[in-house]
Amino acid sequence: MTTAKRDTYTPETLLSVAVRVFNERGYDGTSMEHLSKAAGISKSSIYHHVAGKEELLRRAVSRALDRLFGILDEDQARTGRAAERLEYVVRRMVEVLIAELPYVTLLLRVRGNTATERWALDRRREFDHRVAELMKAAAADGDVRGDVEVRLATRLVFGMINSIVEWYRPDGRGMGEREVADAVVTLVFGGLRRDG
Amino acid sequence: MTTAKRDTYTPETLLSVAVRVFNERGYDGTSMEHLSKAAGISKSSIYHHVAGKEELLRRAVSRALDRLFGILDEDQARTGRAAERLEYVVRRMVEVLIAELPYVTLLLRVRGNTATERWALDRRREFDHRVAELMKAAAADGDVRGDVEVRLATRLVFGMINSIVEWYRPDGRGMGEREVADAVVTLVFGGLRRDG
The missing domain is CATH 1.10.10.60 (Homeodomain-like)
Incomplete structure (x- = not known):
């Protein structure tokens, strides 16, 4: 009972x-x-x-999607060189993922059995596409390497960012949102290899 | 029936x-x-x-784990500078993940409710630890950057590699194992930014 x-x-x-x-x-x-x-x-x-559990799912994934799409409307995502906008978006994605951890986790686990889930998957693809366009523009400017296909690079970068939901916990011993965002930006743009 | x-x-x-x-x-x-x-x-x-479904799980994750640990025993993972061994291991991880896609997918989804699942998680942690040690050695040699904490860098690199199971399909239109492995090695070590 x-x-x-x-x-x-x-x-x-x-x-x-x-x-x-x-x-x-x-x-x-x-x-x-x-x-x-x-x-x-x-x-x-x-x-x-x-109305039921599907409405709760829709509200939850909408919250995650609104925050993610909101990034693309922020000033620093809209002005300046494509590579700088891309760097800003990658950093903000990590921040939103951590700030909205349960909502983004749910969004990333959606598999597409109901209309709401299919809608969420479509919106995710649209977001991925917007970021891929930014990466393409940065490559056209000569700021981002041209030897990795953009769609593949986008998937791998999203893979790195999204994997944070698997291990990040808000009470994590000392590892803050800032440290994780700095590490992702450093690795995504500069890689592991020491410069020079 | x-x-x-x-x-x-x-x-x-x-x-x-x-x-x-x-x-x-x-x-x-x-x-x-x-x-x-x-x-x-x-x-x-x-x-x-x-004996039952848990034996099937144990055999399946053992297959994935044996292939992954097998990498660490290969000659190029054992000799040479740590950074080169690390690069070799990253490439081979992508190759094993693609060659053993269903088995590695299952391993990565294990959550730890049974003794077999907890054993698999322990073995995964041990593998992660071995790769982190290699990264630490490469950083000590001055070949890998020292400004991202090794445990965090390992998690992010594993996140990128493991995310491949979410979208790679053997019948993928033209995207081969080699192209994915090259892209991962290029991004993990060199990052997106164009050199020079």
Whole structure:
């Protein structure tokens, strides 16, 4: 039995509980019953806030996607040389990933079984495409190497950035958001090899 | 009902079916019933080959781990400057990942609920540690930059390499194992920035 607690949730606070459960059990493996237990309120109380678990998924991945697309609208992503804009975007992606860790984690695990999941995958591809365009422009300027195909380079760089969700924990002993963002920018643009 | 087919499996061919099902459904989400249906033989025929699904998991991740640890015993991983050995190991990791794609994919998705999964995670950590030691030696030689902490750099490099399982498909239109391995080595050591 669920120990009923007074429903003091808003759609936003309920969302943070749902995202935690989705990340733990997988979206497919989560039932309204699981959400009800985790939130400590009845299923009908949850239905008072949202139409169902797919709406919670949509709200959660929208939050991650809005933050990611928001980066592309920031001044430093829009003005200056393409290579500098690209560097800014890579740094901000790491910062957003860490600031919105559970939401971005969920977004990256979406697999595409429902309309919402397919929509999220489409939006992710669109974001990847926008960053790939920036990389292409930087290569055309001669600032980024031309010997690695842009689509492949984009995938590998995104792979490095996205892998952070697998091990970064906010209470990590001493490793801050800044240190991780600096390391990613250094490695993505300069590589491991010592210069000179 | 399972359409019974004559059991012509060996432990190895049965393994390839099991790995495919584990990757599709997740290890936790796979029952002996699912394996029996996918293989087209009865559950008791499967038990003739293996003690259960955990044995199949152990054999599958062992195969991936043996190939990965095997790299470290190869001549070029054992002789020469640390930076050259590291470069060789990074290239071979990509090659092994692609050659053993389903097995490495399964290894990377292991989460640690059973004794076999915890053992696999320990072995993965041990492999990561061996590569981190190589990176540390290369930094001590002055060949690898010292401004990114070795453990963090190792995680990010592994993140880039391991992300290949998310998108690489053997029938990929024209993108071969060699092109991917070259791109990873170029980016990991030289970065995106054009030299000079």
